[in-house]
Amino acid sequence: MSDSTIVDTAPSSSAASATGSPAPRKGGREFRSGSTTKAGDRVFLGFSTGSAIFIMVILAGVAIFLIIKALPAIVANWTQNAELHEGPTLAFDNFWVYVAPLLWGTLWVSAIAIVIGAPVAIGIALFISHYSPRRLAGALGSLIDLLAAVPSFVFGLWGIIVIRPFLAPLGRFLNEYLGWIPIFAGQPSSTGSTILAGAVVLAVMILPIITSITREVFLQTPLLHEEAALALGATRWEMIRLAVLPYARSGMVSAVLLGLGRALGETMAIALIISPSLIFSVKILTEGSNSQTIAANIALNFPIATSLQRDALIGTGLMLFVVSLGVNILARYIVSATGPGASGRKTRRSKKAIQSA
């Protein structure tokens, strides 16, 4: 408590000395609290450094505990083990055979979501940064950021009752006329619980993160470059192509990668929408041969799984952790490894954008 009095009295002490307050008392107090605040200083430094180190401990803990818990299932002999030979893990020879189709499904759905979502997201970013009226830009930006505030399962429920019936006719159309392309082949779904529906909802969910980062990067383009292009007679699009896009290329790539990272780990939308099976499949319109993602598989099977089966599910979660860690690290690396002059500024702003996403 004596710490807190120092600053509080600091402004008043000058007034006090002006009115001739007793000097010895003030000096005495300063002496006493001087020693305690040095200790307080050290404690505070210790706490804040400790917290910073604790961040490392948490991240290491995530990896370590997942490994410890998953190890029994990873090393187990799946063909001999009665517990693993039933329920969600039935009919898999070992852990890697179990996780491989899931990993494929995760990457496949996320890739489709990126293909749908990334161009739209970058288009939105361009619209906000270079096409919309300047005064509206901020409001339009926060409108898109609102999408990030909607809880993920709400998107899942929305996908069930809005997107599934909405996309069902499109699915039948594509299947009928473009069925010779492998991804549109197969028995078309009647309910609409397809990879396509899941990927569309996923694409909506990753819009805000990609948009907010690319928007920040677009706004970072040196105004002089843009004005120079316009002064040479470029149209607005030519100006963007010549000045904005080259400058923002690395930022766009890492934004898309961060969006991919978000899509990889998204659980609820996929779990609610897609009716899955654990196979390698590229088909996106079918009833019975939709690839399953790791996260949705965990969400669906965790409540009904037995102890060892849970360990197997945690093992698949570990794989998801590794993959999304890799994607995120790659994205950060691309952000930080851009040109020397502008990179520092760009990195910081992008990070700000990421944090606000």
Next chain:
Amino acid sequence: MSVSIGGRTPRKQASNALADAQLPRLIELWLLIAAAIVVGGTLLLVGFNLAVWAVLTAVVYVIAIGVASRLVENRRKAVDRVVRALVTIAFLLAVIPLISTLWTVVAKGIGQLNWTFITQTGAAHFDPTTLEVTTAPGALQAVVGTLEITGIATVISVPIGLLTAIYLVEYSLPSSPLRRIVTFLVDVMTGIPSIVAGLFAFSLFALIVGPKAFSGLSAAVALSVLMIPIVVRASEEMLRLVPDELREASYALGVTKALTIVKIVLRTAVSGIVTGIVLAVARVIGETAPIFIAASFTDNFNANPLSGPMQTLPVLAYTGYKFPGHDIVASNQAAWGAALLLVILVVIFNVIARVVAQFFAPKTGR
């Protein structure tokens, strides 16, 4: 027109941007209206569908504006106009799901949401005489669970996150390796899939407590893993905004570093930090997967975060659809009620954040 200069004649007159033909100013609006009418009229003959109409109108408009500009103006301007149209369409494309989502939640949930729903524990009731199971809608157990779990997660995350931000901004040198590592790890942490955070908390508690490890505390730990990086980022940004002159003035008065941070830096940045924390809470309150893994789900009322499964609003909504009870319709309806309630909570938190940012901002300038 060709004037010979030194015996050479220009092959073609250079085009003059100012004198070239131009489409009229409001051509875009007129073309859009024309496209909408033409497409709408054609569709009326074969059967009208709002979605098909909107899509086809957009396609026809893009083609029409491109062709018109190509014919009257030139290729470069045509490309420019087409891109402008496409970019605008992209933006509208994103607004549609936003409105549609919110509209769906409100329309589906509004019938469910009333005072009884919030203040009553939902339960299936078996009547021995009629042999019928009636389900009372209610979300009290989920409301309590959500508030407790989010509250505990906030209590865990805020000190760690804030102190880490203070370390990064106030104590560490820019060249310090610990700072670079921590900054990097916080970035990485923001990318942890939420379900992995849930699995981590479950594994941690399973190894400590045993196989029946579901608890509210476990879910709170999972949410903390997701929340800490958000708090660190937000606080760091706010602490960096505090002018160095304030710190220097404080040091010059002989104030120690710890006191300067607590009394000067934090006090100046407090509104921004609070805003960041409230937004972080709004972010994690809607997380479903980690809570579902770490706290499981239950229809029973459990207000003890230390043991036993705990129900929360997002999980109530998820299980209401994926693992419905006897009365499937009632379960689905409860899911929508929970969804609307949660969206309202998120909106409230966002409004609080804006209000704090607006009214408690430090007074600067003069």
